[in-house]
Amino acid sequence: MTRAILSHTLRLHLASRAHRAVTLLMMALVVIALVRAGTALDARRDAMALAVRAAAAEWAAVPPAAWLDAGVRQGQWLYLPERAERVLAAGPQLAPSYHARVGLAPAHRLDLADGAISWTPEASAFGDLDLGFVLVVLAPLWVLFLVHDAISGEKARGTLRIVFSHAVTRRRFLLARALGVAVIVIGAFALAMLIGAAIAALRGQLAGLEVATLGLALMLAAAYLGIYVALGVWISARTASPRGSLAVLSALWVVLTFAVPRLGTAAAYAWSPSPSSLEHEVDKRRALAEARRAYVEEHHPVAGSSWMAERVLVAQQALPREAELDAAYRAARREGRTLATRLSMVSPAGIAFAAILELAAADIARHEQFIVQADDHRRAMTAHYVRAMQSDEPDGRAVLDGVPAFSFVEPSRGDVRRRVLARIAILFAMAGALLVLAVRSFHRHDLR
């Protein structure tokens, strides 16, 4: 009997023209999102490779006598490597820049040139059509459309009483219904993901993407969509008409997908106000001004003396205080972010967003690691210059060649996978709990 209900559910959905159209649209969106992300990733990698080569040539072309000038004014470009995983989600695009210009002058801390020249502000406001968005925001509505009348539709048509005149328990009926929709949505989503990934791979855009990552993304999709299948059958079992279930489910979707993450973030930043980057910059400038005052008092430099050398020495004196300020600033921001993440995780959308961003190496923590490492690199560069200045006859070429190389140390992918797995487990548990609620609620329901 269960098998009969299951196959009936599958046939019902496949026979419906509206269901087929919406499912094909969703699959097309998944494929478009992946192929488009692959193209963008490719273009970005090319531009970055070009820029890295140009920066290396530029550094090599610095005349040895201009070593100090190069260190202070020119600085170095550091790049956050683009990983193939980014096809899964773009992440908060403008927030983290993908590069830093690290020089000895503090104004060169971060060059967010793209923030000023990029065409994306309005595009960012619209949001990206990446897999993360399609999965976390759009797909649930598709699932709810397919599942909303799973029980209430039968009730409204009067076929439910006929079904229960046969030897079938309510639990079996509900689970078979849920399973039928789950098979369709998870199967269609997974198929679309595989088609999109295959197209991107054939175009050579997915070099370096691990199969395990793709597998985890599929598991995440299954767990997340499973929650909405369970929620759908639960609400469908509790409402009298398909219209009622669709209205309640759409309202729930709005609350879970938009309201909770947005309000959670807003509440977290109101609850735990952390300093803005503007305030942090001013603090750092003050630290530098204090260091400069101390330097002037100690060395009494005359006008026209080597200000570039002074600048390096002042920057070095300011470094410990800057490091303190940086650490305090990051800790405060992390505190706000952790609270915001926790509050947004009240909703499955918050959990799924966090998981897919980590999986896509597009999370904020990874970017913060980049900033920390870039700052460490700046300190090492300053120390290197100060050492060179302290020697009697610095060899410019040796100083330039001896500048420490920057290589971003990626967060452990093993840890990332473990965290993502834990989130997937939470989502599966949520789906299970909702299904239990649905079964219990259906048991008590008056079918007359």
Added chain:
Amino acid sequence: MNAAWTIARHELAIAYHSRRLLLLSGVATALVAIAVAQGAHDHVRDRDERARLAAIVDAEWHGQEPRSPHATHHFGTWVTKPRTALSIFDRGVEDYLGQHTVLDAHVKTPLVGSTAEDDPLRALFGGFDLGFVLAVLLPLLVVFGAHDAVAGDKQRGTLKATLSQPIRRRSYLAGKLIGQLAIFAIAFAPPLLVGLFAPVWIGVDYQLADVARLLAMFAAALVYVALFVFVALGVSASTHRPSSALAVLLGVWIAVVFLVPRAGVLVAEAVHPPAAPEALHHAQAELRAAIEERRAEAFARVVSELRRDHPEIPADFAVRRGDHGGRAEAGWQVDPTGVFASEANALVNDERARRIAEVRASGERAQALASMIALASPMTAFQRGTSALAGTDLARHRHFEAQVDRFFTTFGDHFNRLWASNVRLVTDVSHAPSFRYQPEPAAAAWARFGRAALALLAFTCGAAAFAMVRITRYDAR
């Protein structure tokens, strides 16, 4: 017309007795309260923070010890984009744009400190401002409220009874429209009126012009609601069951709110691929090589002039450009690097500006196309209009950027002039130019709003025609 009023009153009465009006009022009050509270909280925090930091930066600027014009120029000045009072209600694209910059002598650091940089999670999920409530959630409430306006009447069998009376279908449509608009006006007007003027109590300074802008935003919201009511009535009159109408309308809402604006970005990227930011770095590296060549020429020229008065200067000094310590010990009064500085700075900044303009132009083409496609969504038209009035759109940001560019040149010219007139120490910086933001002419913002409002009206007329055609042809049996 009497029939239309009767139907409208009936709609209102049903909403009242079914407690739908009460529920909607509760939802509207909660949404507006949360959005305005958050906007006001952010506004007050930003305003206080900026005032405090401006005082610190100002004190440091005026308190710096006497130093050379070049070093004073390097101390730099702070430029911050002022927030408008109405940004409380509509953040527009403001969260994705830099808010401040330090103008250091040679380096025009781009604007940084966007909310997206400060609160990446908020940038990811989006804010909860009144703009979001009105542009995204309000149409959804209309969809929920009006989807069964016609199909529901048909399902209940009241449509046949209504149309058996001497009532024109046009009057029926007008009655439904007025009824739905009244429901939303009753639910939203009180919290909006309280919310729009509530920030006055926390000390936000409204001008008369701001009140006019608020009223215009309010009127635009009403047109926007009317548009969705027409669409809902049209779709409701195209289906026989309320559930089908609801499903179709949810699809329309998704397309209008998410798919069309995002599709514009996708198409624009494909047609006019914008240059990656890294392309600028590559250009900058090429630029440095060109500058190095010209700098060497200028340097050789200065050194040969210097050697006429100072024969002790070694002939190979030209290749020892980085040797500033040696120069100081020799006691030369002229800094050859400094002589070239203004020329090199002008070259760097002009060339950089040209390169940035090239990269930006590639983006502008994409932006223009994306904007045009996005306008196929009435939500975008509505948002453009309200953010133009709130002063949170891209055009106002460009207006600010242009002022920063002009000030950067004025600021640099001042110190270059001092250097050229052999001023060695700057003891008083009060004569240096300071940045004063000139607000955008109100006419420009109103013109942008007007264009967006026209687009919105065109959409509404189209939706009205659609609803009229569907209701006229609707099989009421």
